[in-house]
Amino acid sequence: MKQKPSMTDRLPAASPWRRMMGITYESIILFGVIWFADYAFSALTQFRGEPGLLRHAFQAFTVTVLGAYFGYFWSGGRVSLPMKTLSLAVQTSAGQAPSALRALLRFALALVLPVAAIGAGHLVSGWLYLLVPASWLWCLVDRDRQSLHDRLSGTRLVNRAPDSKIRSVDV
Numbered sequence: 001m002k003q004k005p006s007m008t009d010r011l012p013a014a015s016p017w018r019r020m021m022g023i024t025y026e027s028i029i030l031f032g033v034i035w036f037a038d039y040a041f042s043a044l045t046q047f048r049g050e051p052g053l054l055r056h057a058f059q060a061f062t063v064t065v066l067g068a069y070f071g072y073f074w075s076g077g078r079v080s081l082p083m084k085t086l087s088l089a090v091q092t093s094a095g096q097a098p099s100a101l102r103a104l105l106r107f108a109l110a111l112v113l114p115v116a117a118i119g120a121g122h123l124v125s126g127w128l129y130l131l132v133p134a135s136w137l138w139c140l141v142d143r144d145r146q147s148l149h150d151r152l153s154g155t156r157l158v159n160r161a162p163d164s165k166i167r168s169v170d171v
Contacts, residue, residue, distance in 0.1 A: 010095055011089070011095070011158035011159060011160055012158060013139075013145035013146065013156060013157065014088055015145065016139050016140055018159070019136065021086055022082055022086050025081075025086065026080065026082045026083075029081060029082060030066070033065065033069060034062060037061070037065045038062060038065075041058060041062075042058075045057070063111070067104060067108075070107045071107060072100075072103075074090040074106060075100040075102070076099075076100070077097035087159055087161070088157060088160065089158055089160040090155055090157055090158075091155065091156050091158050092155055092156070093155070093156060098155055102153060102154065102155060103155075105153045106150065106153040106155050109149035109152050113134070113135040113149060114135060117129065117131035117132045117134065118132060135147055135149050
């Protein structure tokens with residue numbers, strides 16, 4: 001009888017193609033999440049897009065909504081609908097479900113690295129805009145097929161069995 005592998009076993013890393021499919025599908029879902037959240041913010045504050053302090057609050061609110069979404073779905077063994085559909089999961093390097101803090105670190109790095117490249121492209125040289133997708137393209141050259149933000153945060157995006165769950169660990 002074949003024994004079912006435990007989730008602490010090393011699952012195979014997600015392929016670059018599957019990552020791109022996940023990013024695309026997640027973007028479709030996030031369009032609705034962000035649209036409703038930002039509409040509520042605009043309705044409550046009467047924000048109409050003008051420059052000033054309210055625009056910064058709007059941007060911070062949007063990043064907070066995204067952080068809450070990804071922090072929730074990447075921690076505790078949970079997965080979003082696109083991740084469930086594509087049989088993807090986020091694990092720590094040890095094969096456990098990441099804590100909320102580690103999931104937020106992964107989100108922060110996934111956000112900061114491209115934003116830093118945009119800032120460098122604006123302030124230093126336009127050629128540096130080419131570094132915007134570097135964090136995701138890193139998985140093409142990484143021996144473990146990890147993106148740069150995964151490598152820095154100690155996480156992995158893996159293929160999982162469709163019916164499996166990742167055990168939660170408090171870190």
